[in-house]
Amino acid sequence: VNTSDNTEFDLTDPDVIERLRAGDELVFNSLQRQLSQPLAQFISKRFNLCYQDAEEVAADVMVKVHEQIGVSYDPAKGSVKAWTFKIAINKGINRLEHQKSVDKKPEKDRWRTIRENRFKDSQNKYRLETLKDVFSSLSELDQSILRLSEIMSDAEIAAFEGVRIDVVRQHRYRALGYIDRECAVREKEKSE
Amino acid sequence: MSEEEVSKRLQDLFRSKDAPELTDAEIEAFISTASEVPPGTGERVRAKFVRKVLEKLHPQPIHRVDEPLPFGRWLERERQKARLSREDIAVAVGKDELFIARIETEDILPWQLKPAEAASLIDLFRLEPEALKQLIIVSYAAIEGRKDAEIIASRSREGQLSKKMGGHVKQASDLRQAPNAYPKELSDAINSWLNKINEEVRR
Numbered sequence: 439v440n441t442s443d444n445t446e447f448d449l450t451d452p453d454v455i456e457r458l459r460a461g462d463e464l465v466f467n468s469l470q471r472q473l474s475q476p477l478a479q480f481i482s483k484r485f486n487l488c489y490q491d492a493e494e495v496a497a498d499v500m501v502k503v504h505e506q507i508g509v510s511y512d513p514a515k516g517s518v519k520a521w522t523f524k525i526a527i528n529k530g531i532n533r534l535e536h537q538k539s540v541d542k543k544p545e546k547d548r549w550r551t552i553r554e555n556r557f558k559d560s561q562n563k564y565r566l567e568t569l570k571d572v573f574s575s576l577s578e579l580d581q582s583i584l585r586l587s588e589i590m591s592d593a594e595i596a597a598f599e600g601v602r603i604d605v606v607r608q609h610r611y612r613a614l615g616y617i618d619r620e621c622a623v624r625e626k627e628k629s630e
Numbered sequence: 631m632s633e634e635e636v637s638k639r640l641q642d643l644f645r646s647k648d649a650p651e652l653t654d655a656e657i658e659a660f661i662s663t664a665s666e667v668p669p670g671t672g673e674r675v676r677a678k679f680v681r682k683v684l685e686k687l688h689p690q691p692i693h694r695v696d697e698p699l700p701f702g703r704w705l706e707r708e709r710q711k712a713r714l715s716r717e718d719i720a721v722a723v724g725k726d727e728l729f730i731a732r733i734e735t736e737d738i739l740p741w742q743l744k745p746a747e748a749a750s751l752i753d754l755f756r757l758e759p760e761a762l763k764q765l766i767i768v769s770y771a772a773i774e775g776r777k778d779a780e781i782i783a784s785r786s787r788e789g790q791l792s793k794k795m796g797g798h799v800k801q802a803s804d805l806r807q808a809p810n811a812y813p814k815e816l817s818d819a820i821n822s823w824l825n826k827i828n829e830e831v832r833r
Contacts, residue, residue, distance in 0.1 A: 463715040470679070470718075475672035476661045485645060489668050497678030504683065504713070517654045519661070527649055534645060562642075569639055570648050585652060588644055589660055598659040614636045621639075 446472060449518050458518065459508045466507075470500060473519070477526055483589045485530040495533050499526045564628070565621070572620045580613040673721055680714060680722035681754060687712045688756045695761045700769040706734040708755055723750045740769050741823045748823075749830035759828050763816075766824065770816055 447454045447468040458465045477499055482492035502525050511521050573581065579599065583606055586595045596603045643649060652660070687708070699707065709719055716730040723730075725747070732738045733751070740748065752762050816824075 461713060463713075463717075467715055467717050470676050471672070472661070474675035474679075475667055478671050478675050479667050480660065482667075489671065493671060493675050493678060496675045497682055500675065500679040501682045501686070504679070517657075519657050520652065520654055523652060523657055528647070531645060531647060565639065566643055566646055566648055569643050570650070573640075573643065573650060581650065582653070582656060584640060585644070585650060586656060586660070588641070590663060594659070594663045598656070611633070614633050614640075617640070618633075618636045 444468075444471070452513065455513050455518060459511065461508060466504065469503070469518070469522075473522060474500065477522070480523065480589055481526055481530050484527070485534055487530075487533065491533065495529050496526070498529050502529070565625070568621055568624050569617065572617050572624070575620070576613055576616065580609050580616075583609050584613055676718065677722040677724075680718045683712050683714060683718075684708070684755060691756045691758050692761045693758045695764045698764060698768045700736055700772045701740040701762075701765040702734045702736040702769070704765050705751065705755060709734075719751075719754070722754055723747070736769065736772075739773065740766055741820045745823065745826035745830045748827050752827065753831055759824070759831075762827070763824060766820065767816065770820065 445464070445468065447457075447465050449455070449458075449469060449472065454465055458469065474496060477496040478489065478492045481487060481495045481499075482489055485492075485495075487495065499522065503522055507518075511518065515521075573584070576584070582599065583595055586598065587610060590598070592603050592606050596606045599606065695704065705719075709716070716727045716734070720727045720730045729738075733740075733743070743751075757765075
């Protein structure tokens with residue numbers, strides 16, 4: 439009986455990726471060992487889910503990776519880890535949307551609610567687009583600090599960026615202030 | 631807007647389809663620091679993954695097995711159909727890979743499994759009691775056939791031939807026996823084992 443030896447494969451190695459895409463079980467097992475736990479933690483932090491729910495979503499992510507790795511994943515477009523985390527974000531969003539639809543109580547005036555929600559949705563969409571635009575105008579460091587603030591502690595971010603903790607906090611404070619002012623200006627311009 | 635409000639809006643952005651993507655370096659940094667998780671998180675994710683894959687393969691519980699195979703061989707075939715490894719199944723039932731390999735090759739006979747072990751496997755593979763019984767009857771027939779073959783082998787060539795069959799010979803012999811399997815009377819011990827499993831699954 440041959441059993442695998444729990445060797446961890448380098449998921450950035452193109453040969454390993456080819457084996458993964460061809461359905462090599464040993465490599466997929468290694469991917470699972472390397473990513474199952476971080477994925478659950480990422481989903482829990484990013485979407486504020488309890489661990490039980492986050493593990494469920496992480497398992498859905500793994501199912502998708504298992505099904506699609508040989509079909510939809512294109513190594514030219516990014517690493518397999520980045521692709522997996524992107525799936526995690528989409529699955530997390532679906533989970534939140536599903537949760538919202540389950541939590542929704544029946545409304546008395548259904549059509550009025552639908553109209554109001556549509557208005558709110560369009561407003562939110564505009565706000566999100568503005569915010570995305572403003573966010574992308576921040577420096578690389580500020581963007582990175584804000585992206586990581588959702589999922590890592592200040593000390594961890596500081597170690598990753600190679601700066602002191604107070605520098606991380608200072609950058610975040612300034613970046614948030616800039617976003618606030620810039621969004622206000624753009625929204626005012628739109629309303630005028 | 632207060633800092634809290636801006637953070638809230640950023641959170642909405644990060645939880646939307648327009649979320650700015652994490653870079654490879656950021657993902658690596660996160661993975662290397664991801665440690666504050668409840669114990670067993672990774673294993674639970676993998677176990678859930680296996681269950682979901684097998685549920686996709688068999689959306690409905692299996693009441694009848696169309697192609698009769700010995701229990702272990704059937705598990706192996708279904709696992710391969712689902713493109714799962716023995717390690718996956720082992721993680722899902724909280725055992726080691728070698729244990730799964732020995733069940734698949736019937737080095738461990740189905741009725742040698744503890745009812746709780748068998749129950750976790752048949753629950754994972756979505757087998758209903760009647761389908762399990764079908765497989766056990768085939769396993770039983772295969773074992774009986776194998777015993778006969780071993781007796782013949784030991785008599786031939788004046789014992790020069792090994793009494794023990796190799797894995798591939800055993801597999802071929804089991805598969806040859808499988809279509810001939812008919813509802814034999816299972817021994818009382820096996821019937822009682824099946825009842826215990828049913829109780830375990832119901833629990």
